[in-house]
Amino acid sequence: MLALLLARASVKVTVMEKHADFLRDFRGDTVHASTLRLLDELGLGPRFTQIPHRLIDTLHMEIQDQPVNLDLTHLPGGHQHIALVPQWDFLEMVATAAEAEPSFRLLRNAEVVGVIRGPDASGYGADRVVGVTYRDENSEIKEMRAELTVACDGRSSTVRWAVGLKPHSFGAPMDVW
Numbered sequence: 034m035l036a037l038l039l040a041r042a043s044v045k046v047t048v049m050e051k052h053a054d055f056l057r058d059f060r061g062d063t064v065h066a067s068t069l070r071l072l073d074e075l076g077l078g079p080r081f082t083q084i085p086h087r088l089i090d091t092l093h094m095e096i097q098d099q100p101v102n103l104d105l106t107h108l109p110g111g112h113q114h115i116a117l118v119p120q121w122d123f124l125e126m127v128a129t130a131a132e133a134e135p136s137f138r139l140l141r142n143a144e145v146v147g148v149i150r151g152p153d154a155s156g157y158g159a160d161r162v163v164g165v166t167y168r169d170e171n172s173e174i175k176e177m178r179a180e181l182t183v184a185c186d187g188r189s190s191t192v193r194w195a196v197g198l199k200p201h202s203f204g205a206p207m208d209v210w
């Protein structure tokens with residue numbers, strides 16, 4: 034999503050995805066009302082409605098023997114529901130929208146394995162992150178330099194590890210309710 038926004042602002046941007054496609058099942062399928070509003074703001078609402086999906090506007094569950102009923106029909110804004118959509122269709126839609134921008138490039142089968150450090154293009158700083166090393170589709174290790182490197186590689190982020198950041202663990206059994 035960030036890459037789409039940057040590309041629409043004519044910033045040259047490359048997204049690296051280690052897999053060949055988005056056909057995986059680790060992220061869930063619910064797209065919430067606030068996200069649907071964001072898609073509208075980005076002009077992606079009509080494309081989204083073309084993806085086969087289901088809408089949920091009420092939820093009934095039992096938690097610790099107590100019935101819990103959620104009614105989304107009173108939500109403010111343009112969407113009073115959750116949409117259920119296969120995540121790979123959703124991500125393909127965003128990637129396709131970004132690929133319409135000439136300054137956007139998605140490299141599939143490109144696994145980031147580390148960061149490159151050094152002075153930036155104007156010679157400032159000796160230890161800045163100035164790009165990444167990655168394994169390409171032929172298993173060759175290559176370099177890509179960039180003015181800005183954004184880690185968006187999920188909860189066991191390679192880039193976070195490469196720059197020495199350690200997440201705090203709060204021991205919560207669930208991080209979404």
Ligand SMILES: Cc1cc2nc3c(=O)[nH]c(=O)nc-3n(C[C@H](O)[C@H](O)[C@H](O)COP(=O)(O)OP(=O)(O)OC[C@H]3O[C@@H](n4cnc5c(N)ncnc54)[C@H](O)[C@@H]3O)c2cc1C
Pocket residue numbers: 049050051052059060061062063064065143144145146185186187188190191192
């Ligand atoms: C089981 C489960 C169900 C969920 N259900 C929902 C839901 O229904 N609705 C909802 O809104 N949220 C849901 N979430 C939360 C949501 O999935 C996350 O908040 C969201 O996916 C985080 O996005 P991300 O881009 O940070 O990371 P991710 O979605 O994990 O994306 C990281 C991407 O980086 C790629 N990658 C990883 N390492 C590298 C590397 N070294 N080089 C190149 N690419 C790499 C991965 O292949 C992946 O495509 C769920 C989470 C889980 C675990």
